[in-house]
Amino acid sequence: MDKKKEPLKKEKVAEDGLTKKERRALKVQVKKTEIQNVIQVNETIVENKPNPEKEKQKQNVSHKTNDTPNDPPVSGKLLSDKELRKLEWEKKLTDQKTKELESVKALSKAELKAKRREQQESQRSAKTSSKVEPTPTKTPSVNIKQSKTEPKKSPVQKQIIRKTIPIQRVQLVQHLYIDNSSESNDKNSILHNKVHPAFVRLGTQYSNKNVLGSNARCLALLAALKQLVDNLQTPPKQEFCRYLETVLKSCTNYLQNCRPLAVSMINALRNFNLQLTQIDTNLNDNEKRIKLQDVIDIYINDDIRKAGEAISMRVREKISDGDVILTYGCSSLIRKILLEAHKDEKKFEVIIVDSRPLLEGKEMLRRLVVAGIKCSYVLINALSYVMNSVTKVILGAHALLTNGYVMSRIGTAQVALLARAYNKPVLVCCETYKFSERVQTDSFVYNEIGDADLLRTTHTSETESPLSKTKDMNKLMPLNLLYDVTPPDLVTAVVTEIAILPCTSVPVVLRIHADEST
Amino acid sequence: MHDKENLSDVSKLVSDIKHKNILSSLDIALRSEDLLKELISQGQWKSARELMNLVKIRIQYIKENLPHEATAANVMRHVLKVIREEYECESKRKVEGQSLHQLVTAHPADVLDYSESLINLKTSLIDHLTEYKVELESSGENIAAQASEHIHMDEIILTVGKSDTVEKFLKSAAKVRAFKVVVVEAAPLYYGHKMAVSLAKSNIQTTVISDAAVFAMMSRVNKVIIGTHTVLANGGLRAASGIHAVALAAKHYSVPVMVLSHMYKFTPLYVGSHNQEAFNICASPANVIPYSAGKILNSIQVFNPVFDYVPPELVTLLISHQGGNAPSYVYRLLSELYHQDDYDI
Numbered sequence: 122m123d124k125k126k127e128p129l130k131k132e133k134v135a136e137d138g139l140t141k142k143e144r145r146a147l148k149v150q151v152k153k154t155e156i157q158n159v160i161q162v163n164e165t166i167v168e169n170k171p172n173p174e175k176e177k178q179k180q181n182v183s184h185k186t187n188d189t190p191n192d193p194p195v196s197g198k199l200l201s202d203k204e205l206r207k208l209e210w211e212k213k214l215t216d217q218k219t220k221e222l223e224s225v226k227a228l229s230k231a232e233l234k235a236k237r238r239e240q241q242e243s244q245r246s247a248k249t250s251s252k253v254e255p256t257p258t259k260t261p262s263v264n265i266k267q268s269k270t271e272p273k274k275s276p277v278q279k280q281i282i283r284k285t286i287p288i289q290r291v292q293l294v295q296h297l298y299i300d301n302s303s304e305s306n307d308k309n310s311i312l313h314n315k316v317h318p319a320f321v322r323l324g325t326q327y328s329n330k331n332v333l334g335s336n337a338r339c340l341a342l343l344a345a346l347k348q349l350v351d352n353l354q355t356p357p358k359q360e361f362c363r364y365l366e367t368v369l370k371s372c373t374n375y376l377q378n379c380r381p382l383a384v385s386m387i388n389a390l391r392n393f394n395l396q397l398t399q400i401d402t403n404l405n406d407n408e409k410r411i412k413l414q415d416v417i418d419i420y421i422n423d424d425i426r427k428a429g430e431a432i433s434m435r436v437r438e439k440i441s442d443g444d445v446i447l448t449y450g451c452s453s454l455i456r457k458i459l460l461e462a463h464k465d466e467k468k469f470e471v472i473i474v475d476s477r478p479l480l481e482g483k484e485m486l487r488r489l490v491v492a493g494i495k496c497s498y499v500l501i502n503a504l505s506y507v508m509n510s511v512t513k514v515i516l517g518a519h520a521l522l523t524n525g526y527v528m529s530r531i532g533t534a535q536v537a538l539l540a541r542a543y544n545k546p547v548l549v550c551c552e553t554y555k556f557s558e559r560v561q562t563d564s565f566v567y568n569e570i571g572d573a574d575l576l577r578t579t580h581t582s583e584t585e586s587p588l589s590k591t592k593d594m595n596k597l598m599p600l601n602l603l604y605d606v607t608p609p610d611l612v613t614a615v616v617t618e619i620a621i622l623p624c625t626s627v628p629v630v631l632r633i634h635a636d637e638s639t
Numbered sequence: 640m641h642d643k644e645n646l647s648d649v650s651k652l653v654s655d656i657k658h659k660n661i662l663s664s665l666d667i668a669l670r671s672e673d674l675l676k677e678l679i680s681q682g683q684w685k686s687a688r689e690l691m692n693l694v695k696i697r698i699q700y701i702k703e704n705l706p707h708e709a710t711a712a713n714v715m716r717h718v719l720k721v722i723r724e725e726y727e728c729e730s731k732r733k734v735e736g737q738s739l740h741q742l743v744t745a746h747p748a749d750v751l752d753y754s755e756s757l758i759n760l761k762t763s764l765i766d767h768l769t770e771y772k773v774e775l776e777s778s779g780e781n782i783a784a785q786a787s788e789h790i791h792m793d794e795i796i797l798t799v800g801k802s803d804t805v806e807k808f809l810k811s812a813a814k815v816r817a818f819k820v821v822v823v824e825a826a827p828l829y830y831g832h833k834m835a836v837s838l839a840k841s842n843i844q845t846t847v848i849s850d851a852a853v854f855a856m857m858s859r860v861n862k863v864i865i866g867t868h869t870v871l872a873n874g875g876l877r878a879a880s881g882i883h884a885v886a887l888a889a890k891h892y893s894v895p896v897m898v899l900s901h902m903y904k905f906t907p908l909y910v911g912s913h914n915q916e917a918f919n920i921c922a923s924p925a926n927v928i929p930y931s932a933g934k935i936l937n938s939i940q941v942f943n944p945v946f947d948y949v950p951p952e953l954v955t956l957l958i959s960h961q962g963g964n965a966p967s968y969v970y971r972l973l974s975e976l977y978h979q980d981d982y983d984i
Contacts, residue, residue: 291846292819293795293846293859476826476849476850476851477824477826477849477850477851478849483928483932486935486939487935490935490938490939495938496938496939496940497939497940497941497942498927498928498939498940498941498942499927499941499942499943500826500827500850500927500943501850501851501881501884502825502826502827502850502880502881502884502947503880503881503942503943503944504881504883504884505880505883505884505947505948506880506915506919506942506944506947507942509915530851531849531851531852531855532849532850532851532852532854534854534855535851535853535854535884535888538854538884538887538888538891539883539884539887542883542887563855563858563859564854564855564856564858565855565858565859568855576824576847576848576849577832579826579829579832580826586829586832587832587833587836588832588835588836588847591836591839594836594839594840596839596842596843596844596845597835597836597839597845597847598845598846598847599846599847599848600846600847600848600852601848601849601852602848602852602855605851605852605854605855606855
């Protein structure tokens with residue numbers, strides 16, 4: 122029962138995150154209209170409000186234009202009131218933007234400091250102006266302060282503007298883009314408050330795609346979690362587990378901002394949180410630490426390592442001499458299976474199918490060739506050329522959904538489709554810890570969007586892509602989705618550590634898991 | 640020796656195609672047509688039969704040297720039919736259709752042997768060829784003119800790589816309809832990038848996706864519009880590699896697949912996908928994995944096939960300048976284009 126409640130909560134958080142974003146965007150919008158109403162008297166920023174996307178850009182622009190008219194000293198109560206509001210608004214904008222910038226690239230410490238100072242300054246100025254408000258004699262000092270801060274801001278702003286303008290969005294998947302501006306608001310505060318350095322590092326590793334693949338991502342998360350548990354010092358009058366919960370929450374929020382969590386990570390965290398609630402409160406902090414470390418170790422060992430080994434054993438039984446196995450991309454589990462099957466002295470060939478823009482298959486190719494397995498390498502367009510000679514298709518998965526759909530790296534569905542067209546068996550290998558309660562029937566409702574600029578390049582040919590010079594073309598948008606879902610009728614069987622199952626057994630496995638853990 | 644000299648025109652054409660001096664199929668068709676016009680007006684022939692032999696030798700030469708090139712041979716094959724028709728017309732012995740009765744009762748002496756030397760044959764042939772050339776040149780526009788019949792407002796259309804015919808078609812539709820285009824980039828040659836830029840420049844909302852995203856995208860696509868290399872006799876296609884997967888995904892989501900094709904791409908040839916060696920060619924693997932990859936290249940196989948076979952059941956409609964037809968009707972179009980006896984040269 123508990124187990125069932127947990128997932129609901131989890132999903133709510135994710136959904137809330139979205140709505141919060143929207144709410145915040147709305148607030149900004151409202152505020153802006155207010156300000157505009159006030160400003161309209163003197164200044165001419167009379168613009169009708171278009172869609173939020175354009176609005177953001179316009180905010181940048183209008184912000185810039187605001188700077189200059191602000192400079193000449195103004196006096197009078199009416200104006201100072203206006204000014205105050207403007208200041209507040211401005212501050213908000215700068216906050217927003219500095220964070221935006223941050224999400225794009227990690228700032229050096231010096232920059233960070235400068236920014237913080239700037240923030241403080243603007244805050245201070247806001248305060249003084251509010252205090253000063255009724256006395257017109259002091260307004261000039263405020264203005265002086267303002268003009269001091271202005272030149273400092275400008276270099277940062279320029280960078281921001283350059284960064285924000287080329288953001289183009291494909292209408293169809295607009296909901297999938299991460300809104301950096303509002304999201305990073307709390308990120309900044311987290312950065313200075315609670316996020317453990319291990320998680321900060323992890324976050325950059327995720328966003329730079331240094332750690333790829335749902336298994337690797339989950340293991341890295343658990344390692345960071347262990348470190349967190351180890352280093353966490355409970356502040357006075359707080360219970361260890363409760364405090365850990367709140368810290369962990371801000372950490373995961375931070376990670377979510379870097380890159381949406383993988384299903385494997387969500388499940389691992391859920392398991393950890395469940396154990397956290399069940400821990401004996403009478404233990405002292407150190408005992409709790411050891412216990413929690415154990416929980417994580419057991420999870421890594423049982424649900425990930427041993428599950429992988431069990432799957433490997435099952436699939437190896439299915440590989441026979443003379444097989445030609447086709448695999449797609451680079452799945453750590455598949456690689457392990459193939460390497461172990463090779464160690465068993467099975468004689469088989471592997472065809473590695475790869476696709477742009479990540480070209481993960483090259484890594485797979487390298488590792489298998491080093492081990493001495495006979496390999497062929499093709500891009501995904503050549504699938505139907507090689508499919509005829511294939512005897513088995515073995516694929517990895519990102520997650521298995523309750524309705525039997527397989528969520529995996531983009532292109533997996535296409536491989537399965539072609540295998541079906543040529544009547545080749547498709548085995549999907551997936552540990553049960555990657556099973557998810559989510560249901561999904563298309564690849565748009567929930568997905569992740571990668572760096573679209575990767576599609577503006579050509580990886581192998583010497584000539585430059587004509588797309589590389591078209592960033593300012595608003596009619597042309599590359600779309601780089603990271604996942605797709607494969608319908609269950611294209612999958613012959615799913616190999617799990619429990620058994621080889623049809624896709625439709627996912628809810629059954631989930632139910633058994635839920636029963637076990639309560 | 641005499642033979643070699645005669646073939647210099649066609650060998651020039653073949654080498655130009657091989658060296659990619661002429662790229663688009665339309666140019667190849669026009670060049671072949673010019674070649675034949677030259678042959679008819681200047682060539683050493685007395686009767687229709689001799690002329691037909693000259694043309695057949697050229698078709699054979701092309702077949703030997705460029706087994707995958709269909710356009711040039713198809714144009715010549717069509718001209719063969721033109722020669723036959725003109726001859727029949729001139730000799731006033733035109734057989735009105737071939738009913739079963741006529742076939743059975745035909746006397747061996749009635750069968751045309753095209754050996755008669757006719758005075759007007761040359762001029763009427765040249766006239767006919769000039770007409771044919773106009774038809775070739777306007778074919779693209781004629782196909783594009785049908786665009787508004789096939790595209791409605793606010794559609795999402797998926798296309799693969801770059802095809803001149805498709806480009807014209809979409810741009811012509813964009814004049815009267817607002818729609819979005821999804822372009823598959825078609826790695827490793829990335830013609831899709833060029834196509835996308837060209838479409839975006841004519842103010843069409845364009846999205847570029849990688850080859851892997853086709854299945855994911857297909858659920859939102861209303862129509863697939865593609866070009867092809869050849870249309871085979873069974874209505875199947877020999878198209879750029881990757882299109883088979885696109886067509887399968889379209890079938891999976893019941894999205895109609897429309898193939899734009901000039902008439903000269905219809906080929907009286909049956910090939911199955913099972914025989915990839917006869918059907919396909921592999922381009923240099925350097926585009927798939929660069930030579931700079933190093934030692935690993937010694938121990939792996941890399942394939943870079945150029946074509947895909949698309950079975951006719953995955954094709955919804957073939958659109959030529961005469962209008963749309965189902966793939967099951969291709970056999971009939973072929974018999975209109977070419978003479979039965981010339982199918983297999």
